[in-house]
Amino acid sequence: MVPLSYYLILSGILFACGVLGFLIKRNIITIFMSIELMLNGVNLSFVAFAAHWHALSGQVFVFFVMVVAAAETAVGLAIIIAVYRTRETLNVDQVNLLKL
Amino acid sequence: MTPSLHLWLIPILPIIGAAINGFVGRRLTREASASVALLFCGSAFAAALVIAARFSTLSLPHVEYLAHWIRAGSFQADFAFYLDQLSLVMLLVVTGVGFLIHIYAVGYMWDDPGFYRFFCYLNLFMFFMLTLVLASNYLLMFIGWEGVGLASYLLIGFWFTKDSAASAGKKAFIVNRIGDFGFLIALFLMIKHFGSLNFADVFPSVSGMGVESAGAGLLTSIGLLLMVGAAGKSAQLPLYVWLPDAMEGPTPVSALIHAATMVTAGVYMVSRSHVIFERAPMALMVVAVIGTLTALFAATIGIAQTDIKKVLAYSTVSQLGYMFMACGVAAFSAAIFHLMTHAFFKGLLFLGAGSVIHALGGEQDMRRMGGLRREIPWTFWTMTFATIAIAGIPPFAGFFSKDEILWRASRVSLVYWGLGVFTAFLTSFYMFRLWFLTFFGDYRGTNTSAEHGAAQDAHGHEDHGHAVHESPKIMLVPLMILAVLSLVGGWVGVPASLGGGDHFDKFLAPVFHSTNPTAEAQGGAPEASTEVPETGASRNQELIFTGISVSAAGLGLLLAWLLYYRRPDLPQEIARGLGRLYGAVANKYYVDELYAALFVTPLVDGSTRILWHGVDQNVIDASVNDAADGARHVSDTVRHMQSGNIRSYAGWVAVGAAVNIAYMVWMGVR
Amino acid sequence: MLHLSLFLIFGAVAVAGAINLLVQRHPINSALSLIAVMAALAAEYLLLGAEFVAAVQVIVYAGAVMVLFVFVIMLLNAGEEEHTKGSRVAIILGVPGMLVGSLLVAWTLVRQSGTSELEIGALPGAPSTIGWLLFHDFLLPFEVTSILVLIAIMGAVVLASKPEQTSEPRKEA
Numbered sequence: 001m002v003p004l005s006y007y008l009i010l011s012g013i014l015f016a017c018g019v020l021g022f023l024i025k026r027n028i029i030t031i032f033m034s035i036e037l038m039l040n041g042v043n044l045s046f047v048a049f050a051a052h053w054h055a056l057s058g059q060v061f062v063f064f065v066m067v068v069a070a071a072e073t074a075v076g077l078a079i080i081i082a083v084y085r086t087r088e089t090l091n092v093d094q095v096n097l098l099k100l
Numbered sequence: 101m102t103p104s105l106h107l108w109l110i111p112i113l114p115i116i117g118a119a120i121n122g123f124v125g126r127r128l129t130r131e132a133s134a135s136v137a138l139l140f141c142g143s144a145f146a147a148a149l150v151i152a153a154r155f156s157t158l159s160l161p162h163v164e165y166l167a168h169w170i171r172a173g174s175f176q177a178d179f180a181f182y183l184d185q186l187s188l189v190m191l192l193v194v195t196g197v198g199f200l201i202h203i204y205a206v207g208y209m210w211d212d213p214g215f216y217r218f219f220c221y222l223n224l225f226m227f228f229m230l231t232l233v234l235a236s237n238y239l240l241m242f243i244g245w246e247g248v249g250l251a252s253y254l255l256i257g258f259w260f261t262k263d264s265a266a267s268a269g270k271k272a273f274i275v276n277r278i279g280d281f282g283f284l285i286a287l288f289l290m291i292k293h294f295g296s297l298n299f300a301d302v303f304p305s306v307s308g309m310g311v312e313s314a315g316a317g318l319l320t321s322i323g324l325l326l327m328v329g330a331a332g333k334s335a336q337l338p339l340y341v342w343l344p345d346a347m348e349g350p351t352p353v354s355a356l357i358h359a360a361t362m363v364t365a366g367v368y369m370v371s372r373s374h375v376i377f378e379r380a381p382m383a384l385m386v387v388a389v390i391g392t393l394t395a396l397f398a399a400t401i402g403i404a405q406t407d408i409k410k411v412l413a414y415s416t417v418s419q420l421g422y423m424f425m426a427c428g429v430a431a432f433s434a435a436i437f438h439l440m441t442h443a444f445f446k447g448l449l450f451l452g453a454g455s456v457i458h459a460l461g462g463e464q465d466m467r468r469m470g471g472l473r474r475e476i477p478w479t480f481w482t483m484t485f486a487t488i489a490i491a492g493i494p495p496f497a498g499f500f501s502k503d504e505i506l507w508r509a510s511r512v513s514l515v516y517w518g519l520g521v522f523t524a525f526l527t528s529f530y531m532f533r534l535w536f537l538t539f540f541g542d543y544r545g546t547n548t549s550a551e552h553g554a555a556q557d558a559h560g561h562e563d564h565g566h567a568v569h570e571s572p573k574i575m576l577v578p579l580m581i582l583a584v585l586s587l588v589g590g591w592v593g594v595p596a597s598l599g600g601g602d603h604f605d606k607f608l609a610p611v612f613h614s615t616n617p618t619a620e621a622q623g624g625a626p627e628a629s630t631e632v633p634e635t636g637a638s639r640n641q642e643l644i645f646t647g648i649s650v651s652a653a654g655l656g657l658l659l660a661w662l663l664y665y666r667r668p669d670l671p672q673e674i675a676r677g678l679g680r681l682y683g684a685v686a687n688k689y690y691v692d693e694l695y696a697a698l699f700v701t702p703l704v705d706g707s708t709r710i711l712w713h714g715v716d717q718n719v720i721d722a723s724v725n726d727a728a729d730g731a732r733h734v735s736d737t738v739r740h741m742q743s744g745n746i747r748s749y750a751g752w753v754a755v756g757a758a759v760n761i762a763y764m765v766w767m768g769v770r
Numbered sequence: 771m772l773h774l775s776l777f778l779i780f781g782a783v784a785v786a787g788a789i790n791l792l793v794q795r796h797p798i799n800s801a802l803s804l805i806a807v808m809a810a811l812a813a814e815y816l817l818l819g820a821e822f823v824a825a826v827q828v829i830v831y832a833g834a835v836m837v838l839f840v841f842v843i844m845l846l847n848a849g850e851e852e853h854t855k856g857s858r859v860a861i862i863l864g865v866p867g868m869l870v871g872s873l874l875v876a877w878t879l880v881r882q883s884g885t886s887e888l889e890i891g892a893l894p895g896a897p898s899t900i901g902w903l904l905f906h907d908f909l910l911p912f913e914v915t916s917i918l919v920l921i922a923i924m925g926a927v928v929l930a931s932k933p934e935q936t937s938e939p940r941k942e943a
Contacts, residue, residue: 001888033804047818070830755864
């Protein structure tokens with residue numbers, strides 16, 4: 001019998017790690033993976049709540065999140081490849097043309 | 101029911117002329133422009149004559165309502181016109197003398213490029229003056245009052261490219277406005293206490309009030325404030341300073357506005373408000389004192405002036421002082437009588453001076469004139485008539501009116517009479533001084549005096565050159581008409597003591613007698629006793645006083661003859677002997693300098709330093725500039741946020757999210 | 771007891787993987803840690819009875835998405851991370867901000883959830899039931915996401931393809 005809050009705290013920790021990775025890491029791909037980590041954390045909390053409220057739509061929503069994450073990954077990685085082609089670097093600090 | 105006289109036509113005709121000349125005058129020929137101006141002014145005069153002819157059939161006062169104007173709560177003021185004997189006299193003087201001056205001006209201004217503009221302004225002036233004279237409530241009168249001030253500004257500064265002319269126009273308008281402020285406060289008091297500004301409402305209400313004892317009461321306040329307005333408009337102490345400067349304008353302007361009509365508006369207004377003044381003895385006394393002092397003061401300045409028009413300007417101020425002296429002793433009809441005769445001879449004097457100036461090609465300094473009576477005989481003779489009239493020598497017009505004033509003043513206080521006689525002596529002196537300096541002696545100027553009297557009406561404007569020549573007929577005819585009037589104009593008011601019928605006074609009697617208070621604190625006999633019980637004693641006294649004033653005039657003539665004809669070297673010696681005193685008089689007692697130091701300079705300085713630099717630049721401009729600068733600085737700082745660096749964006753997002761969450765938690769916790 | 775210990779074991783693996791993702795310098799190591807995290811999460815889902823979701827997690831997420839990640843890392847030959855000057859804002863503002871935010875959330879969660887407990891296999895999510903929901907209550911989102919995936923495919927193909935050679939370069943005037 002695990003209290004709901006334990007699941008939520010675990011989800012929170014995963015999400016926080018994702019944000020931290022986004023802020024700290026310099027490689028574009030690693031940043032992208034941090035985003036995936038965030039999404040996973042959120043998925044966990046969805047499933048936990050679905051179990052708590054006995055509502056299956058929580059799990060369905062996780063399904064949709066995964067679909068969208070997959071699509072997003074595909075497109076995002078394609079963009080990263082295009083950026084790599086022009087900039088020859090994967091360092092996010094050097095992709096800063098859009099500045100004032 | 102009296103049929104309508106269409107009084108509204110009289111002011112409207114000139115404004116139509118003004119509109120035509122103002123809008124299309126530039127495209128008209130000189131002849132057309134002049135004809136328009138003369139036509140509309142002349143038709144106003146004709147209308148006035150028609151009214152005069154039908155006058156005896158009217159029931160007076162005759163009020164005509166034209167249109168609805170202001171209805172605000174219980175206050176009502178309409179476009180309505182008021183006709184009684186006083187209005188008729190003013191009407192005839194304004195339109196008659198105005199018409200003559202229009203004719204003269206056609207000749208005088210013929211070569212001026214701003215011809216049509218001049219006549220537009222002149223007609224505009226006639227419109228406002230006639231509105232002032234015919235108004236049946238103080239508010240409409242005030243419109244005319246302000247309007248003549250405006251026309252005066254426009255006409256004084258007619259040659260606005262000249263700095264001195266533009267400044268003179270400004271000075272006239274500003275000093276006038278100071279007087280108008282007093283007038284306005286008086287109007288406000290009237291509205292507050294009588295609820296209306298119509299003559300038909302105010303005067304009966306005032307008649308119902310008793311005489312105020314000396315001291316501040318409602319009527320005294322109104323009277324004093326009205327006098328402030330009159331002092332501004334009619335150039336009395338201390339607001340007379342604009343009139344001498346107004347000589348910058350063309351001479352017909354000086355004749356019309358600053359001699360015959362506009363400056364007399366103050367006298368008219370005070371006379372119209374006589375019911376108020378008769379019940380406020382203190383105000384009345386102030387009026388008399390101001391008038392007497394102004395008359396004396398201006399006359400003393402006049403004796404030392406060298407510009408022919410300035411002498412006449414100070415003379416005007418002085419004669420206006422006489423009129424106010426008359427008002428101040430409740431001799432209103434005498435004041436109006438003098439107003440009328442003054443319009444004749446002062447208008448003539450100015451027009452004649454214009455003729456002299458014109459003949460000399462622009463010279464105005466009397467020290468460079470002389471001996472002109474042979475060159476310009478018509479001008480000479482007409483100006484002689486006017487000079488004798490103003491000096492008060494019988495049987496010319498000025499004698500009767502001035503004498504009437506002096507006699508009535510003596511009934512109240514011999515001080516007024518004494519000062520008035522002394523001023524008459526000075527008047528005669530400086531006027532004959534002008535006469536001698538201009539027309540007698542040797543010619544001291546630079547123009548060639550080749551042409552003799554043959555150049556009477558031969559007129560080559562093109563070869564103005566340096567030949568002294570007589571003015572064209574169009575300028576001479578008005579001079580002649582006014583000369584005749586200066587002679588016979590006084591004969592309508594010959595007093596009973598000299599065997600006359602005192603017609604003028606009797607004519608105006610219904611206006612000034614109708615509301616006489618029974619108790620009179622000032623000088624036992626108000627208007628009602630113009631028909632002084634002709635006791636032998638008072639008649640003799642009147643004759644004696646008359647004799648004294650005539651001899652004063654004669655003395656002035658004698659002194660002028662002595663100093664400026666017989667021994668022309670004397671004046672210099674006297675001036676040197678008097679030294680500083682003469683200097684003070686010649687410099688107009690430094691009044692302009694005093695005003696400049698007391699009022700003008702502090703105002704201008706204060707305005708520059710406090711209002712311009714302090715408020716406008718440092719506060720208003722600064723706040724606008726600082727707002728712009730501030731916006732720029734803020735945006736300068738904020739733009740660094742857009743660094744193009746994704747991680748910093750993420751940082752900001754995290755912070756924002758934290759703030760958001762904190763807010764929601766806080767709301768949830770509350 | 772069993773539930774709690776299983777939860778803790780798999781939770782520990784997930785957290786360790788997440789931290790490892792942060793710590794590793796080479797992206798491939800981070801990718802592999804992420805796979806470990808996802809596997810652990812799949813186990814957590816199973817503990818709650820979400821069978822279908824757990825299966826999809828492993829098949830799609832760990833099996834397809836992460837493989838794509840690894841492919842790209844290998845394609846781009848990503849090396850170890852360089853040490854370039856980062857963004858000061860991110861470190862100074864972002865990290866504290868994130869910490870504050872998550873602490874607040876945690877605090878709220880703990881307060882609100884109280885003592886509600888979940889049993890093992892609390893809500894069984896069999897494929898048939900999920901399928902039923904998908905095709906009845908959630909039909910529209912289902913179809914829309916399929917279009918979304920189609921668009922993503924097309925976008926990815928276009929973005930990642932080599933730029934075509936345009937006609938010969940224009941001569942400079």
